[in-house]
Amino acid sequence: MARTQGSHSGITGPRVREVALKLFAQHGYAAVSMRQIAREVGVQVGAIYNYTPDKQALLFSLLEGHMEELLAAWEAEPRPEAPQDRLEVFVRFHIRFNLARPQAIFISYMELRNLEPAHFAVIETLRKRYEAALEEILRDGQATGAFSVPDTRLASYALIAMLTGVNTWYREGGRLSIAEVADIYWDMVRKAVAAG
Amino acid sequence: MARTQGSHSGITGPRVREVALKLFAQHGYAAVSMRQIAREVGVQVGAIYNYTPDKQALLFSLLEGHMEELLAAWEAEPRPEAPQDRLEVFVRFHIRFNLARPQAIFISYMELRNLEPAHFAVIETLRKRYEAALEEILRDGQATGAFSVPDTRLASYALIAMLTGVNTWYREGGRLSIAEVADIYWDMVRKAVAAG
DNA sequence: GTCTATATCGGGATAGAC
DNA sequence: GTCTATCCCGATATAGAC
Numbered sequence: 001m002a003r004t005q006g007s008h009s010g011i012t013g014p015r016v017r018e019v020a021l022k023l024f025a026q027h028g029y030a031a032v033s034m035r036q037i038a039r040e041v042g043v044q045v046g047a048i049y050n051y052t053p054d055k056q057a058l059l060f061s062l063l064e065g066h067m068e069e070l071l072a073a074w075e076a077e078p079r080p081e082a083p084q085d086r087l088e089v090f091v092r093f094h095i096r097f098n099l100a101r102p103q104a105i106f107i108s109y110m111e112l113r114n115l116e117p118a119h120f121a122v123i124e125t126l127r128k129r130y131e132a133a134l135e136e137i138l139r140d141g142q143a144t145g146a147f148s149v150p151d152t153r154l155a156s157y158a159l160i161a162m163l164t165g166v167n168t169w170y171r172e173g174g175r176l177s178i179a180e181v182a183d184i185y186w187d188m189v190r191k192a193v194a195a196g
Numbered sequence: 197m198a199r200t201q202g203s204h205s206g207i208t209g210p211r212v213r214e215v216a217l218k219l220f221a222q223h224g225y226a227a228v229s230m231r232q233i234a235r236e237v238g239v240q241v242g243a244i245y246n247y248t249p250d251k252q253a254l255l256f257s258l259l260e261g262h263m264e265e266l267l268a269a270w271e272a273e274p275r276p277e278a279p280q281d282r283l284e285v286f287v288r289f290h291i292r293f294n295l296a297r298p299q300a301i302f303i304s305y306m307e308l309r310n311l312e313p314a315h316f317a318v319i320e321t322l323r324k325r326y327e328a329a330l331e332e333i334l335r336d337g338q339a340t341g342a343f344s345v346p347d348t349r350l351a352s353y354a355l356i357a358m359l360t361g362v363n364t365w366y367r368e369g370g371r372l373s374i375a376e377v378a379d380i381y382w383d384m385v386r387k388a389v390a391a392g
Numbered sequence: 393g394t395c396t397a398t399a400t401c402g403g404g405a406t407a408g409a410c
Numbered sequence: 411g412t413c414t415a416t417c418c419c420g421a422t423a424t425a426g427a428c
Binding site for chain 1: 222223224226227306309310345346347350351353354355356357358360361362364365372377379380381383384385387388389390
């Protein structure tokens, strides 16, 4: 059977998400129009609405998909015994994962305020689950005496901010490889929380 | 002489800036309309254009004013001899200054991509001057042997990101005072860059 | 599934009266 | 310096043909 003229056998949906992710990261959710997304995908604007009920749902779906992927990837990481080893796994994982998805990371931090309250609450819950993983490592290390942190909650915020900051300056093909960057950051993190 | 009816003897200008800062921080530059700003100021939209040629210039003026204030405030800080003491001054200054101006800090990080290229370049130059101040401290301490950082450039990025992150979670009236937060962050920073 | 056409709305910015 | 009125444009979203 011949397809309806102009039909694209199911590739338009993923393309819409790709393009929206790219444009939202580049110009910001509020500054990007559905027309612009359609143009870049190569369809008319009406066609977009076969894949999302509206613009807001598109943003939410991108953010939720990203957070689910983050949590799944973290849970698939090895989980050594010693808190110090777990912290090292976390640091290297966070840098590697974030640098592999700069656009998704970017909108995850920048576009939260453009989510409707109900959508915002969902994303916040997922984000807190990830942050809690780091804080648990710090608490364990504090309990065993491996770490000495005055406040595990603040330390987890401080470390996440520091590690996430890599995305603001890292450029592919630059002076350092991702592994080298992770080495340097791990050195600072290790010392920052070290006991004695 | 009686003033023209509706004239406000020069308070509307500052009010426009205040309100724009607040709304841009709350909803994002692209999502805020000139009508919305006018409504909150209490004038008609036409009146706004007595104080800015257009919306873009308003954003730029806010960001530039903030950066100039930041640099001036930093240059007014004490400058002790020892790099370690200078680093402590920087850490405490950065946290204190940022927490005193959460809205300006927020738009300084979030709205850079909404600046026209020429405006963006100006802000970037100012921002780099501030970052260079921290890197210089780290290089000095590395030279005297007070610090041991594998890469002063990366360390400066890491520390700035960590310190600026305070603004994402700190709330007035919370568990910790600003001074206590600064103590805790200084402890982590000190250890992260320490020699030996 | 995609298209064209359109309803409806709100945006930035300006002109000219007061 | 502020107001009212308006120009012109582009936004989201939908309807109905193919």
